[in-house]
Amino acid sequence: MLQRTYVWSAPLRLSHWLLAVSVTGLWLSGWLMQHAPGLHLASRDAHLMLAWLLIPALALRLVLLFTGKGSAAGWRDLLPRWQGVRDTLRFYVTLGQLPLPRWYAHNPLWAPLYLLLFLVLLAQIGSGILLWQDRFPGGHDPMALHAPLATAIGGFLILHVLAVLVHDWRSGNSDVSAMLHGYRIFRIEKPAIPDEQVISLAGLRRQENRNGHD
Numbered sequence: 001m002l003q004r005t006y007v008w009s010a011p012l013r014l015s016h017w018l019l020a021v022s023v024t025g026l027w028l029s030g031w032l033m034q035h036a037p038g039l040h041l042a043s044r045d046a047h048l049m050l051a052w053l054l055i056p057a058l059a060l061r062l063v064l065l066f067t068g069k070g071s072a073a074g075w076r077d078l079l080p081r082w083q084g085v086r087d088t089l090r091f092y093v094t095l096g097q098l099p100l101p102r103w104y105a106h107n108p109l110w111a112p113l114y115l116l117l118f119l120v121l122l123a124q125i126g127s128g129i130l131l132w133q134d135r136f137p138g139g140h141d142p143m144a145l146h147a148p149l150a151t152a153i154g155g156f157l158i159l160h161v162l163a164v165l166v167h168d169w170r171s172g173n174s175d176v177s178a179m180l181h182g183y184r185i186f187r188i189e190k191p192a193i194p195d196e197q198v199i200s201l202a203g204l205r206r207q208e209n210r211n212g213h214d
Contacts, residue, residue: 007105008182011064012073016179018057023121025050027154051128058121065118072105078115084108100170105184110163117156124149 008016029050032043064073087101088109101108127142127149168175174185 003186004183005186006182007072007184008178009068009073010182011060012068013179013182015057015061015064018053019061019121022050022054022057023153024157026054027150027157030150031154048132051125054121055125058118058125062118075115077106078111080112081108085112096166096170100167102186107163107167110160113156117153120149120153124153 026047029043029047032039033047036043061073065075065078068074069076084101084103085108087098088107090098091100092109106114124146127146130142131146164175174183178184
């Protein structure tokens with residue numbers, strides 16, 4: 001049995017896609033600035049415009065961290081759930097031979113990585129502002145921080161997209177389209193015998209919250 005459930009709120013979806021567009025564009029324009037001299041000026045202008053998109057997008061997501069209680073957007077929803085982390089790692093290590101664990105909103109392995117990503121993006125914004133203003137506090141070149149973090153973000157983007165596609169294929173929860181309309185599709189098993197107890201979506205979410213506080 002399939003159940004369609006509203007999980008991702010409109011503000012969360014908006015911040016997600018603004019971050020996706022701005023971060024992807026910043027990574028590509030930054031790469032062109034370094035490796036395509038003929039496009040340096042155009043890439044530089046695009047990089048600056050995309051930076052001004054990233055700042056409000058990240059600001060919105062950070063606001064939701066502290067005001068999005070009960071909407072799968074709060075910081076508690078991104079805390080590690082160790083059993084889910086372990087089971088998801090087993091799925092990856094075995095190349096999908098073991099079953100993919102269930103979750104209500106965020107992938108239990110990737111959820112805490114999103115918190116780390118937000119910190120990295122804050123560092124990128126700070127170092128980028130220093131680069132544009134040619135300010136080098138303490139004699140340190142901000143590019144020494146900006147460049148390796150950009151490489152790490154690029155790797156994160158690639159792995160994130162691949163993981164979402166794999167999860168969408170293996171779980172059938174419509175992870176890709178859910179970020180457009182907000183609804184995930186859950187497979188609910190029918191009881192094998194009358195009155196047999198099965199896990200409900202509410203129970204699944206309560207379990208995630210409980211594991212996040214272990």
